[in-house]
Amino acid sequence: MSEALLELRNLHVEADGAPILRGVDLTVNEGEVHALMGPNGAGKSTLANVIMGHPGYNVTQGDIFLKGENIASWTPDQRARAGIFLAFQYPEAISGVSVVQFLRQAIAARKGLSELSVLEVRLDLIEWMDRLGMDPAFAERHLNDGFSGGERKRNEVLQMALLEPALALLDETDSGLDIDALRIVARGVRTVRDENPQMGVVVVTHYVKLLEEIEPDQVHILVDGIIVHSGGADLAQIIEHEGYDAWRPVSL
Ligand SMILES: Nc1ncnc2c1ncn2[C@@H]1O[C@H](COP(=O)(O)OP(=O)(O)O)[C@@H](O)[C@H]1O
Numbered sequence: 003m004s005e006a007l008l009e010l011r012n013l014h015v016e017a018d019g020a021p022i023l024r025g026v027d028l029t030v031n032e033g034e035v036h037a038l039m040g041p042n043g044a045g046k047s048t049l050a051n052v053i054m055g056h057p058g059y060n061v062t063q064g065d066i067f068l069k070g071e072n073i074a075s076w077t078p079d080q081r082a083r084a085g086i087f088l089a090f091q092y093p094e095a096i097s098g099v100s101v102v103q104f105l106r107q108a109i110a111a112r113k114g115l116s117e118l119s120v121l122e123v124r125l126d127l128i129e130w131m132d133r134l135g136m137d138p139a140f141a142e143r144h145l146n147d148g149f150s151g152g153e154r155k156r157n158e159v160l161q162m163a164l165l166e167p168a169l170a171l172l173d174e175t176d177s178g179l180d181i182d183a184l185r186i187v188a189r190g191v192r193t194v195r196d197e198n199p200q201m202g203v204v205v206v207t208h209y210v211k212l213l214e215e216i217e218p219d220q221v222h223i224l225v226d227g228i229i230v231h232s233g234g235a236d237l238a239q240i241i242e243h244e245g246y247d248a249w250r251p252v253s254l
């Protein structure tokens with residue numbers, strides 16, 4: 003059998019001395035989509051951030067493997083170059099930086115280059131915006147300057163499409179996203195996977211509607227820093243009806 007794309011083994015993580023993840027095991031193979039669900043504060047964003055190498059979190063036990071290599075000591079930059087992608091969600095507008103300028107920098111960083119030709123990026127961008135049904139004028143908008151929820155999602159999907167990640171981590175943290183914004187993500191994931199079937203995806207969400215459209219291979223429920231249950235796409239439906247209470251550890 004070939005190596006897993008991502009393997010978390012008994013991962014324990016702390017922030018500010020407080021334990022957040024308490025022994026997570028997760029295996030994502032190439033081409034698979036995994037959904038991570040769970041109540042607020044369960045540690046979902048922490049998991050995504052730790053895989054990306056966010057310095058605010060300490061791995062106190064366990065290992066993270068990417069294609070069989072232990073990446074626990076790698077910097078976020080090294081992980082990005084190895085193909086791990088976590089959408090950048092800037093809360094503030096970055097004044098004067100357009101979507102296309104930002105993408106150019108991000109792609110250069112991913113490929114370990116200092117510069118990329120504007121033309122090359124534009125051609126890719128035009129092609130992807132067409133595939134994703136986006137208005138080309140979007141590329142000239144200033145990053146997050148008055149972006150709607152849907153436009154922030156478009157930017158995220160464009161990053162994912164152009165960076166060609168091996169592993170895409172999508173943390174759908176925004177509450178109050180409307181259904182159109184979720185559809186942009188779902189359609190974007192499907193379109194990018196059509197072009198890049200090897201890509202693995204971990205999508206963090208509590209939106210069952212999103213999962214209905216993405217059709218994950220596996221759904222995991224994270225409660226209090228532990229994956230308490232894993233199953234197929236139908237698990238999302240069960241959660242929609244019953245909530246997370248059934249899976250809360252009795253001792254807590
Ligand atoms: N950088 C941090 N420093 C201290 N505590 C944190 C940090 N990040 C997250 N936490 C805490 O860890 C828990 C899990 O947070 P988070 O991963 O954001 O959960 P989720 O995404 O599932 O809502 C929360 O109690 C949160 O307050």
Ligand SMILES: [Mg+2]
Pocket residue numbers: 046047048175
């Ligand atoms: Mg979160």
